[in-house]
Amino acid sequence: MPVASIIVPAFNVAKTIAETLDALLAQTFQDFEIIVVDDGSTDRTVDVLENYSDDPRVRIVSQRNRGLAGARNTGIHEAVGTYIGFCDADDVWEPAKLQVHVNHLGRNPDIGISYSGSSLVDDEGTDLCIAQRPRLHGITAAHILKRNPIGNGSAAVIRREVFDEIAYRPRSERERCWFFDETFRQSEDIECWLRIALTTGWEFEGVSGLLTRYRVNSSGLSASTDRQLESWERVVAKLAAIQPAFFARHLKAARAYQLRYLARRAISDGQGERAVELSKASLSGSLRPLFEEPSKTLTTLGATMVLRYAGPAALGAMMPKKGPKS
The missing domain is CATH 1.10.10 (Arc Repressor Mutant, subunit A)
Structure with a gap:
């Protein structure tokens, strides 16, 4: 039973996923499994993944397209690790990232969500010399709502117990529980983090360093401020009832x-x-x-x-x- 499970949602990422997986496989902490969730890719993603099929640390799970939240939910369902990390298939973890988070969570039993800062890169992987340097300590639900210190979906490593506590199953779901809300195609991470903060007693705390290289994709969901604002307002409308x-x-x-x-x-x-x-x-x-x-x-x-x-x-x-x- 590996200590950590790293979930890699993958949809049409043939260009970048090899770099992502190579960086994960090179982590200094080696007691892990990698679960790649192919979310209905139509490009050469599956062909690239074949190059990793002989590595016992890598499991590939295929599903119809359910979006980023759906891919993460499937990965959590399949995961067996005590700690669960996420790395989107166009981002890169620095070599010591998993070790730092495992140590952090192991020393602090009240912390459920460990995260780090990130350096930003462009579509080609070139460093933009811009950093996400979030608040690390004293995190409240208000901080998450206002500033989302976790910053991006590839920054956090989380105890499995946290997801067990927030699991739910909509009436329409026949396969597995939901942890992230699959009705969101954007802002699904902030909705999940805020729901954890509002409904559980788990603490959020960051660690020093820029341990993730986060790709700012000019053609992706993050490029549309209209969609981002609309999805953020949906998060507010949903959680305000709680x-x-x-x-x-x-x-x-x-x-x-x-x-x-x-x-x-x-x-x-x-x-x-x-x-x-x-x-x-x-x-x-x-x-x-x-x-x-x-x-x-x-x-x-x-x-x-x-x-x-x-x-x-x-x-x-x-x-x-x-x-x-x-």
């Missing part, structure tokens, strides 16, 4: 933070008008981000104005060589 007082207290500020984040995404995508729209909406919703994080908020506003009125070239000339933190 803890209405919590959302009444924190929602205005959380929405302002979300809009600021999306404005920064619009800036990264060169969408000046959209960045202006989102920045205005953030400020009109709540001034908490400005008061609590003035440097990041003012930087976002400044970059928005430069992009909108002077263009991408001017913004690029003003950016520091290593770029801003996310």
Whole structure:
């Protein structure tokens, strides 16, 4: 029985999945299994996976396309490890990542979700010199709603007991339990993390270091600020029924933070008008981000104005060589 299970959702990732699997197989902590869930790929993903079929550490599970949440749920259902990690098939774990998280969870029985910072890379795997450096300690449900310290779906390693506690089975489901909500095709991770924080006693805590290389896919779901905002609002609508007082207290500020984040995404995508729209909406919703994080908020506003009125070239000339933190 391996100590850890690493779940790799895979849909049309023939270009990147070998790099992902090679990095996982090279982890310094070796007591693991890798469960690759082929989520109905139509490209050469299955052919690439054949190269790993003889490795006893790798299991390949195929299913009809159910989306990222559905692939993760299938992986959790198949997993036997005490700890469960996720690595999307276009991301990369640094060699010591699993060891660091296993040690962290082993020393701290009250922590259910261990996560780390991430470095961001582009479609070709080139380092963007931008980092997600999240808050690591004292995490509450309010922090998750406002800033999602976990940051991305390849950053966390989680106790199996956490998923056992939040498992449910919709009436339409005939195969296995749900842990992530498969009705979401985006924001399924923040919905799950927030549901854990609101309904269980497990603690969230991060570890130092940039242990994941997270690919910012310009053609993927993360590129659309409209879809991101819509899915985030769906998360709020769903979970507000669980803890209405919590959302009444924190929602205005959380929405302002979300809009600021999306404005920064619009800036990264060169969408000046959209960045202006989102920045205005953030400020009109709540001034908490400005008061609590003035440097990041003012930087976002400044970059928005430069992009909108002077263009991408001017913004690029003003950016520091290593770029801003996310």
